[in-house]
Amino acid sequence: MGEHVTVCEVGPRDGLQMAKGIMPTAIKSRWIAAIAAAGVPEIEVGSFVPAKLIPQMADTAEIVREAVKLPGVRIVALAPNLRGAQDAYANGAHRISVPVSVSEGHSRANLNRTPGEQVAEVARLVAWVRAQARPMEVEGACSTAFGCSIDGVVPEGAVVRVAEGLAAAGVDSIALADTVGYAHPAQIKATVRAVRAAVGRRFDGLHLHDTMGLGLANALAGLEEGIRSFDAALAGLGGCPFAPGASGNIVTEDLVFMLHSMGFTTGIDLEKLIAARAVLREGLPHEPMHGNVSKAGLPPTYRVAA
């Protein structure tokens, strides 16, 4: 029996958010259903942010309400603040992911707050969530944990401080995000070790981008350090705001292929997952779609562990 790795599909949130086109709500719901039907256990389906800021996310409430009806899949929404958390709760999300930028520049540009102020917001938000009738998980996501397009190098100590702040704020889980895709495997290993040493196994997630082509090598580095939860986007959707044409999130299909090949289980049917690309293509006819396994086809050596 292979060891289990949890894959969270973030294409409907982080992928679509960066896309040029806007996917129609009905197709988005069908796409999310196709991903769930492939056995993906967690899907981040949208972001509770003002529609003026990110028009692609304007239908998040409706999308969440539809998605939580799907059997056997945890529905995640991004919520940058208490207001977003309240919206996510009202629409039935199972989990929210709350971003805290580790770098000052990204934090100010994205959230108009310092990292410390955003950690304080997370504490308020957690207190509100804990006071509600229904449980909703809160993940704290350390953005720009491996480098920032504005501030450049992000010191490991700063990542540890934000993670410690999130742990103190009472989040259920902590993830590190390579938001702009600058990480390399040695850095992943060192940072994972440092954050694990500080906050323990509450930290178990990596959100990686493939900007420089190192996405799966970075995932491997995380796996080797014991990380068992990864975000990824179908077809590597996502792009990069500062580099037009650059790759986005790591490709879910290729990540799952690597995991299965190495003997990990994910519960995902890779052929069905690849088939879900067709719905994505239907909803965004002009968006670049990445991924190697879907082009090459599954090799005769491919096996899934029991």
Next chain:
Amino acid sequence: MGEHVTVCEVGPRDGLQMAKGIMPTAIKSRWIAAIAAAGVPEIEVGSFVPAKLIPQMADTAEIVREAVKLPGVRIVALAPNLRGAQDAYANGAHRISVPVSVSEGHSRANLNRTPGEQVAEVARLVAWVRAQARPMEVEGACSTAFGCSIDGVVPEGAVVRVAEGLAAAGVDSIALADTVGYAHPAQIKATVRAVRAAVGRRFDGLHLHDTMGLGLANALAGLEEGIRSFDAALAGLGGCPFAPGASGNIVTEDLVFMLHSMGFTTGIDLEKLIAARAVLREGLPHEPMHGNVSKAGLPPTYRVAA
């Protein structure tokens, strides 16, 4: 001072061999010169095979004679047999790479010989090379060492047997090739350990393809097992004969970016290497060119170890 890794550019051989178009000889020479000028220490520039079989390699003799005039770079040619080795020697190659397919199916299809017969050919070839006035290195390359599009799974024991045969035949160095790109990181690690245990440090090279998107993750796995020599192709040139549109060799630029980011030295100027893509584009206007670093641009966090 960072640890050194040797990168061998194989685009002019393995890349062009799979290309649909034929690069004009003058541009090919200019391309090789541009790669050498970027500080790449080894370039596999062609293949001494009948022009009828691989027309893209028809000018290999001329290309080798020009390339060996370039300062500070080792010029490698593929030679599938004694005849090829003699041609490589006559034209001044510093090293030849002699392929031995580990899988029976690939060996018969590609060389019309069993793996054992090809190992015997390598022994004859090495004896001939050693009897010449000028030294010429001989590398034995174990093709289909991680899987075969014809035979499927390739047992680790078969890889070890071919490597032992090559060691007994007296080759200077041994490399393992993921010819079709089916390898995964755990397999790379296990096979590298097994072959190292059998033939020692004479084995120090990996030739990886990115067919399934795992190319750099596999390179990382090799690095972690102590491998310090990697083949790669500019722009990931190469494709895959059985999967039209699939990726080829691992992308040299992205590999070098990963190595430098991790603190390894290669002697390569990454900006000059990326600039050499323009000559490739000039010589093959319609070939798909891969690579993430060249699209995204070098990040502000990029540093090269002294």
